[in-house]
Amino acid sequence: MDPLRQSPSPCSSRPSSPRTPPCETLGYVGIEAVLDQLKIKAMKMGFEFNIMVVVIEEKGVKLKLTVTDTPGFGDQINNDKCWDPILGYINEQYERYLQEEILITRQRHIPDTRMHCCVYFVPPTGHCLRPLDIEFLQRLCRVVNVVPVIARADSLTLEEREAFRSRIQHNLRTHCIDVYPQKCFDEDINDRILNSKIRRGQPFHLIPCLQDRIPFAVVGADQEHLVNGRCVLGRKTKWGIVEVENMAHCEFPLLRDLLIRSHLQDLKDITHNVHYENYRVYRLNESHVLPRGPGWVNLAPAPTDPPATPGPWKVRRRAHDSSDEEC
């Protein structure tokens, strides 16, 4: 998807559909449509973060999208603690927000660089989650919304895909890894129905069927090919063209819909109301000082090491059955 596209091009296979729910207002104003690329070198092991910032506009709604890539993750011979730079980066964003929030005179719109969603790419081995995947997911699910996906799914047949998916789901349950959408955050009965449909997947015609399909099996492509007179994004092999947006081929549309069309705001809400609050409570407890009325909070300096798991979920939005929490 060309991030600089201002409006769908004639060749786009994503015509504006009347059934697409409009993006909710995002409230970011005054940001030029610029493409910045920042590279931030983080800590040890030659670990790099590639950060790319773009502003997209669609039907008058602007979205400032920040994509953070982590090249080199898991590539070393010894991958012990390779998740530390990532956890550190996420907490650094929370810290930045926190520091802004506790100022006496603070900005009306605190620049929000917090991570709203982490897409974790599971390699398509076809067996089960690797030890590295489990270590990483266990730690990350406690600080950020994680959406695992089966990457490069064009190397798995449909049966292999389903078997792999169910094994991954079993692994996630066994290791108490709560990926997005988390069961315990369903705010009201409607959400619960919607999300359980997403989790269990009954066909619900207004919303794409997210049938117990997490992790989604995705294929990505940046080239377009002509298929049946249509221009589609795909991968052209000697035995056929894998169409990225064709539900019969892969589940990319489900991921896109989840991340952008239906749950974008929810991702931000949970980040703000749950993960950020957890971080804040942890930091306040650490500094042994509770907020004294409006304005002033004296915080101990930020820890250099990322905090070990800040603790079990604290549901802020609503008192909920504790039976919903699995661990």
Added chain:
Amino acid sequence: MDSLAAPQDRLVEQLLSPRTQAQRRLKDIDKQYVGFATLPNQVHRKSVKKGFDFTLMVAGESGLGKSTLVHSLFLTDLYKDRKLLSAEERISQTVEILKHTVDIEEKGVKLKLTIVDTPGFGDAVNNSECWKPITDYVDQQFEQYFRDESGLNRKNIQDNRVHCCLYFISPFGHGLRPVDVGFMKALHEKVNIVPLIAKADCLVPGEIRKLKERIREEIDKFGIHVYQFPECDSDEDEDFKQQDRELKESAPFAVIGSNTVVEAKGQRVRGRLYPWGIVEVENQAHCDFVKLRNMLIRTHMHDLKDVTCDVHYENYRAHCIQQMTSKLTQDSRMESPIPILPLPTPDAETEKLIRMKDEEVGEMLRRMQEMLQKMKQQMQDQ
């Protein structure tokens, strides 16, 4: 021709002269025909009776299709009773060495095939030195063979040495990863390494080309000695030479394996069925499986064994002996499996004889060359 020339000259002249060759055809063939041309047939018969053996090692991360590929290559399921580890079990897994042996027979030729599997390799969070169990295993087989060879009864030595190692490189990366380099550098002087790009059906043709180039560059850059296909003899026909060139240019092979037979274009083929098409394992346009199979089984199996015996094993043996002799000088009571006899120093008389013979042979060769020159001259004049 000088009829007073030495007997060797006359013989050479007889063999080389075109007139003599023509005459020979008219004469009684039996008188000139010794009959050792049937030697290859005799060797062939004996080999077929004895059967062949071959040990193949497969290495690479789990989930790269190793067992499926072995199944596709040899058309036998060696992994029927395999139990895949769960995620919890994998966390504490160490690298193991598993051997499966199977006897295959085809058109009366028997092959005892041993597959050495290396489950657990590269799967942990910390994979430091994860190739050590594998190098230890390869060394153990060499040591065993060394002892057997140096022993008293050498009639039935079992050759368990690893003749070839197929190393599976992940197609999801951008070339070799540190663990790939580490493994290959630890083993390239001990075993023939044939690197493969696994699960190649997730790559489009352009990506395969780029990945192969990248891997070849990195192999050079890191000084890894993978198995080199031997050069063709110059007198082979063009087709063979062309095939050989294609083989060399396709390395590392991008392979796909399959345990299932699917229907494609009205035919039953070994392949993988996707919603967007069918990958045929044996279709050369789809992957290099056929090239790998031909190389491994049909054309280069013997060369792989030869290189193992003549190069890798000899390196090991020389290294071993060196170590032992250096130890012996330090500690004379140390046992050695081979009797170390002092080499006889030739005395002056023998040396003189050797030198004379050397000169004679040199002289004869020179004369033959002169004859050939004269013949050429004659033919040009005619």
